[in-house]
Amino acid sequence: MKVLVPVKRVLDYNVKPRVKADGSGVDLSNVKMSMNPFDEIAVEEAIRLREGKNGGGVTEVIAVSVGEQKCTETLRTALAMGADRAILVQTDEKVEPLAVAKILKAIADEEGPSLVILGKQAIDDDNNQTGQMLAGLTGWGQGTFASKVELAPDSVTVTREVDGGLETEKLTLPAIVTTDLRLNEPRYASLPNIMKAKSKPLSNKTPADYGVDVTPRIKTLKVVEPGKRQAGVKVADVDELVNKLTVLGIRK
Template sequence: MKVLVPVKRVVDFNVKVRVKADGSGVDLANVKMAMNPFDEIALEEAVRLKETGEAAEVVAISCGVAQCQETLRTGMAIGADRGILVETAAELEPLAVAKLLKALADKEQPQLIILGKQAIDDDANQTGQMLASLLGWPQATFASNILLEGGRAIVTREIDGGLETLSLALPAVITADLRLNEPRYVTLPNIMKAKKKPLETVTPEALGIDVAPRLKTVKVTEPAKRSAGVKVPDVAALLAKLRTEAKVI
């Protein structure tokens, strides 16, 4: 069984993001970039499936600028067998990414696609669902446990009311939630091995996909600063402030 794992290059989650002075976007100059944490969880799950013999090959895919090769090398150090980069300088929207992944899925013919439920930069939570729709495959989102048996995927997913278990016929698309697993630490020997693994580069044009953006970012602003808190002498004063100033009751 072949498993495809799309991974996205994003600003490292430990970095404090700065908005450009003109409000046109986020300042990425000299900012540490890393693999999207949810995609890292998805890749870890795929590698574990390979280690248990349920998957024969794990292919990491990334869409974006040439520097995404670093993200793919990290993915191969985690355990992916090879990488595919769809190189483009265009600002990719979820639908464009889903179309690129669909074209690659048609070419690679995987039995399972696992990706993060969302990226921590735009929090769109759209690509997995759009990809499943374009492929016409069953999908399970927000997976906290995955079990393969009898040509089906048994997926436990997190919902507002608790947990829901779904049985999907393969091929299928699954999006990973935070509690699916804890990704392994990448060791230096595996980093060195990853440099020798094959990495293919293609373009959206070669795949026949138009990735021109359909949305325009009008303005990006930082969240409003929180005002200082105040102490109140008693409950009556607290209720008065909630009623007259905060206007929440």
């Protein structure tokens, strides 16, 4: 049984984003980039399934990334964590979720995985679309925002967090699962595994190899930083607080 794990190279979550002076986007020059945190969780879950979680059955974990050549670093991180091989679909274009989903669908058709596990969203654009679009294109069942995954030979049971509590779904394989924060704690890659990752197979492809047009369909008009928070006001007593809330329309 194969598991496909898409990963994305994003601005590290510890770095404060800076908007370019012309407002055309976020400045990514000379800043630390890393694997999308939700994708790290997806890689960890796939590796645990291969290591025998729920009785095993997974024989190979394949990491996939769509983007520029530097995404190789992200794939090597996935390989160091324990993925068996990787595929880089290289393009210098900014690839939108629909194009990514089409590429993943083509890879899934070629590789024949029983399960695709990916992060619920990327922290750079927060679209939360790729997993759902991939499920729509493939016609496979989907379990989103997974906090628990239990794999069986012909199905996968996904516990997902919803507003009212927990929802459990059983999906027939092949299926799509998107991961939430509470699913697991990703491991750190050890030095020996980092060295081993350098010799693991990494294939280079292009969107054209899969017949996918990645020309952007959305144009970013302007990017601005959030407004700065205004200073608070101290009040002397409860009556003054109530008066101010009434003026602001918060209390009627």
